[in-house]
Amino acid sequence: MDERALEYARAIDEVNLMLLERIQAQVSSVWTGHVPLDMDLFPQDNSGTKKEGVSYTYKGHDGYGVMAAYLGTEGWCLTTDLKPGSENGQLGFGFVLDRILPAAKRLTGSPLLLRVDSGHDALENRVRADREGIAFLIKWNPRKQSPEQWLEYAQSLGHWADWTQPRAGKRVVTFSVYETHEWQGRDYTHRRVMRVIERTIDKQGQHLLVPQLQLDGWWTSLDLPDQQIIALYRDHATSEQFHSEFKTDLDLERLPSGKFDTNTLVMALGTFVYNLLRWIGLEGLIGAQSPVRHPAKRRRLRTAMQELIYLAAKFCQRSNQLRLRFSAHCPAFDAFTRVNAQLAAASG
Numbered sequence: 643m644d645e646r647a648l649e650y651a652r653a654i655d656e657v658n659l660m661l662l663e664r665i666q667a668q669v670s671s672v673w674t675g676h677v678p679l680d681m682d683l684f685p686q687d688n689s690g691t692k693k694e695g696v697s698y699t700y701k702g703h704d705g706y707g708v709m710a711a712y713l714g715t716e717g718w719c720l721t722t723d724l725k726p727g728s729e730n731g732q733l734g735f736g737f738v739l740d741r742i743l744p745a746a747k748r749l750t751g752s753p754l755l756l757r758v759d760s761g762h763d764a765l766e767n768r769v770r771a772d773r774e775g776i777a778f779l780i781k782w783n784p785r786k787q788s789p790e791q792w793l794e795y796a797q798s799l800g801h802w803a804d805w806t807q808p809r810a811g812k813r814v815v816t817f818s819v820y821e822t823h824e825w826q827g828r829d830y831t832h833r834r835v836m837r838v839i840e841r842t843i844d845k846q847g848q849h850l851l852v853p854q855l856q857l858d859g860w861w862t863s864l865d866l867p868d869q870q871i872i873a874l875y876r877d878h879a880t881s882e883q884f885h886s887e888f889k890t891d892l893d894l895e896r897l898p899s900g901k902f903d904t905n906t907l908v909m910a911l912g913t914f915v916y917n918l919l920r921w922i923g924l925e926g927l928i929g930a931q932s933p934v935r936h937p938a939k940r941r942r943l944r945t946a947m948q949e950l951i952y953l954a955a956k957f958c959q960r961s962n963q964l965r966l967r968f969s970a971h972c973p974a975f976d977a978f979t980r981v982n983a984q985l986a987a988a989s990g
Contacts (some may be wrong), residue, residue: 646903652741654910655721658917659745662718664988665921669714669750672874674864676755676777679746680712680878681738683731683761684885688896695902697728706897707731708909710885711742713749716924716940717884719916720745722909724902731761736770743774755779755864757878768832768861769825779875782834782859789855793838804868811843811850816868835860835871883942891943892916919943925984926950926977933974949974950981 671677685699686706699705709723709731720742725734746754754776758767760783771778796803796815803817815838822831839856843849862871889895894912897905923941926949927934933949934941941949953974956967968975 651906651910654907654914655741655745658910658914659720659748661914661917662749665984667718667749667917667921668716668924669718669752670716671752672715672755672877674755674866674874675752677714677746677750677752678712678755678757678877679742679776680757680881681709681742681762682759682878682881682885683707683709683725684882684889685727686889686895686897688727691896691900693897693900693902693905695724695726695905697726699727706905708885708888709735709738710881710888711738712881712884713746715880717880717920718749719884719913719920722888722913724906724909726902732764735762735767739770743776753777755874757875759878763861765823765825765830768863769830771863772830777863778861779864779871779878780861781875782861784857784859787857789838789857792836792857793840793855796836796838809843809845811841813840814838815840816872818868832861832863835862835868837868837872887943888912888916891919891947916943919946922946922950922981926974926981931976931980933977950978953978 669677684707685701685703686708687701687703688696688705689703691704695706696704699707705727707725707727707729709721709725711720712718713720721738723734723738725731743754756767756771756776756778758778758780760781763780763783767780768778793815796817799817803815806814808814817836819834819836820831821834822829824830837858839858841850841854841856844854860871860875864871864874866874892912892915894909897908899905899908920940920943923943923946926932927941927946928938934945953972954969955972958965958967968978972978
């Protein structure tokens with residue numbers, strides 16, 4: 643990336659962080675008391691174009707990759723780092739952490755929990771989390787591991803392994819293992835929660851000639867029971883909804899420019915808009931005065947735009963001042979007034 647474009651993108655990230663500080667964004671933790679920091683790479687389909695950096699992605703189409711970082715259960719976005727589509731998500735991951743971790747610590751004093759998928763199953767990431775003093779939960783990449791051997795190992799553990807049978811023909815076993823690896827001349831021991839699923843009957847009731855085995859694992863520094871670790875990682879899937887809002891609600895699937903640096907700036911500005919709309923949705927569309935009737939912990943960006951921005955109103959001039967005049971029966975008037983007043987106070 644051009645140095646000037648990189649400088650601009652980092653400046654926008656700083657402005658984005660200042661926005662979250664000025665509006666005093668609420669950063670909520672999960673039930674363990676940790677604030678989740680979910681990082682994930684998502685692809686953008688830019689097929690049929692010759693834009694700079696567009697290449698074949700893991701989703702099977704040409705496009706870009708975006709490394710996004712979301713803080714808290716609200717999903718505040720700290721960065722959207724644009725990458726060529728064919729570039730591995732782990733490449734440059736440490737440099738992203740260099741920017742993200744200080745920003746996250748500025749927004750919350752609670753302990754952080756780094757959650758990433760198996761694309762970031764690397765010893766250096768676990769060591770980095772240890773050195774930074776943050777908890778981690780990383781999906782294990784089994785690579786060429788044998789599920790049959792792990793099933794035999796689980797059977798040898800006896801009562802140390804947790805066996806369950808959710809239905810006929812399906813057995814699930816969970817257990818923990820500890821492995822020691824060397825990194826830069828020092829040994830590090832980390833825990834990995836393991837799960838092996840054996841199916842002899844499929845969900846339609848068909849008996850299988852050969853049992854089907856599924857192997858999963860999660861690296862973690864948390865001292866929690868195996869099942870709670872698995873459930874805690876399952877919440878990481880919420881970040882997929884945030885990806886969707888970038889691509890659909892903000893229409894940032896196909897980026898506008900043929901220049902990679904320009905598209906980097908577009909994504910950085912999109913991050914700023916994403917957080918502003920997220921805050922508007924939380925402040926204006928949650929609670930008793932919300933024009934949206936069903937309860938929720940947060941609203942999609944599209945909902946915030948439809949309910950509080952795409953409002954029917956008329957510009958009127960009175961006493962040499964422009965005013966917005968709403969219908970007497972506007973259901974979103976109270977929420978709009980409240981959010982507008984808070985924005986004016988934050989910008990003052």
